[in-house]
Structures are given as C-alpha cells and as structure tokens.
Amino acid sequence: MSRILYSGNRNASSWAFRAWLALKEQSIEFTEKIIDIRRPQRWKNLESIGEFSAPAAVPVLNDNGFIVSDSLAIMEYANELGDGSLLPINIQARARARSLAAWQHSTFGRLCSCLSFESAFYPEKKTLSADEVATIKRIYDIWEQSITEFGGDYLVGEYSLADIAFVPSVLRLTSHYQPDQRWPKTSDWVQLLLNRPYVKEWLNDANKLAPIYLPGYRNDP
Numbered sequence: 001m002s003r004i005l006y007s008g009n010r011n012a013s014s015w016a017f018r019a020w021l022a023l024k025e026q027s028i029e030f031t032e033k034i035i036d037i038r039r040p041q042r043w044k045n046l047e048s049i050g051e052f053s054a055p056a057a058v059p060v061l062n063d064n065g066f067i068v069s070d071s072l073a074i075m076e077y078a079n080e081l082g083d084g085s086l087l088p089i090n091i092q093a094r095a096r097a098r099s100l101a102a103w104q105h106s107t108f109g110r111l112c113s114c115l116s117f118e119s120a121f122y123p124e125k126k127t128l129s130a131d132e133v134a135t136i137k138r139i140y141d142i143w144e145q146s147i148t149e150f151g152g153d154y155l156v157g158e159y160s161l162a163d164i165a166f167v168p169s170v171l172r173l174t175s176h177y178q179p180d181q182r183w184p185k186t187s188d189w190v191q192l193l194l195n196r197p198y199v200k201e202w203l204n205d206a207n208k209l210a211p212i213y214l215p216g217y218r219n220d221p
Helices: 014-025 042-049 071-081 091-106 117-121 130-150 161-174 184-194 197-206
Strands: 003-008 031-035 060-063 066-069
Touching: 003 014, 014 071, 014 161, 014 197, 031 042, 060 071, 066 071, 071 091, 071 161, 091 130, 091 161, 117 161, 130 161, 130 184, 161 184, 184 197
Parallel strands: 003 031
Antiparallel strands: 003 060, 060 066
16 A cells, blocks of 8 residues: 655645644554755746646645545545544534635635745744734634634534644744633634644644745735
8 A cells, every 4th residue: 555645844835734634633644755845946846746636736645546636635535534533423513614624725825924834933023014913813703703602622612624724824823923811712722733742743843944934024014
C-alpha cells in the first residue's frame, strides 16, 4: 500500500495543514512529501504537482494511484477512510460543520487578508487597523455563538472537520488579537485546538523554520 500526501512548508501551507490534521486525527497511515512553496521556486515546484493533479497546488493525496486534490476533499476522504467521527451524526450539527468548513474554504481568506498564515510565525507583529480588529471581533462572535448553540467544547459540540478547517485561521488571528473575557467559550476552544497533540507537532516543526515574509504585511495604519 502506498499513500502519499504532498504537503508544503510547515510555516506557509495552511491548506496542507488541514489535510494533514484530518489524516492524523483519523489514524490514516501515509508518507509525506513536502513541496517547497516559497518564492521564487514555488511556481516550478507546483508545476510538477500539476502533472498529476489539476489544481497544481498542495495538498494532494495519492492513495495507491487514486488522486484526491484539494484540502476539503482530502479532509472528507480521511473521515470516510477512518471511523467517520469528524462529522457529527446529528444532521443539523453535520450541516453546520460542513457550512463552517465551506466558509473557511471559500471566502474566509478574504477577511484580514494581510494576516496570512505565514504572519503567525513573525516574531514582531504589525499594528492592526480598526477594520481588522472589527473583523476579528465579528469572527469571534460567530465562533462563540456556534460553540454556545451546540453546547460542547468545539464548534458543533464534538471535535469535527469544522474545527480542523479553522486551526490555521485561529493561529493567524489569535497571534495578533487574543480573544478575551468577551468570548469565554472561544478562548477555551482556542486553547483546546492549539494544544491538540498533532497541532502541536506541526507547530513545533513550523516554529523551527525561518519566517517567510510576504509583501504588504508591514503597511501599518
């Protein structure tokens, strides 16, 4: 059996982080090939991925020759390969989990777009604009509401694909603006997420790497 996850730099590849977490959390055995997605070699390296995966991006899972492209598809595939515990049994909780994961996958990245995943590892953080702070507060309100509604420790009660989808965004937002007493459940949830063993394993590796600085981050208000 040969199952290979084509991943990216630990301090840059937030999408690969999600796919990797889902596979790990479901105890799926795989080997990992890390593709250097730093500029300028990024484009040439991703060209090679395009030879067997249409998006020409990481992550990609090669499961004995069967290609699964895109992080969300890999997350769902990992859940089905495993015990299925990363999606709730309850139909409404399952729908909410999928809705939240889809939001992260589609338009969430446009929010605070200068706060990239890479910026979470910068030793010195920028001063946030008023709009960025307002956006983060709105996101914390949404997370707080969902955790409260489902009555558990995670976004839809139990740990799910929704939580995995948000791990990189939790890191980039909270590294710039911590949730405080206004969002008690969100604050507890953040600590639970960031202290999960596989999350810590990835971040321990990421923190050993030199920061990858992207243009636009230092445009302080």
